Amino acid sequence: MVLTVNGKAEVVVQDAESYQTMLEKLEQVETLEAIRQGLEEAERGESRPASDVFAELSAKPGLSH
Numbered sequence: 001m002v003l004t005v006n007g008k009a010e011v012v013v014q015d016a017e018s019y020q021t022m023l024e025k026l027e028q029v030e031t032l033e034a035i036r037q038g039l040e041e042a043e044r045g046e047s048r049p050a051s052d053v054f055a056e057l058s059a060k061p062g063l064s065h
Contacts, residue, residue: 001014
């Protein structure tokens with residue numbers, strides 16, 4: 001249900017199950033977009049070896065493995 005104020009949509013009311021389904025689909029889309037961006041960065045040579053990243057993180061105070 002869409003509630004309007006002065007003819008413009010202001011509030012959407014929906015059941016909890018539909019809302020949860022929408023959130024799950026949004027999370028899937030965001031995950032796929034992040035993967036796509038990561039693959040594009042790798043193709044452009046913007047990636048780093050995982051060992052370098054882990055070494056950098058291990059060197060930071062307060063972080064341990």
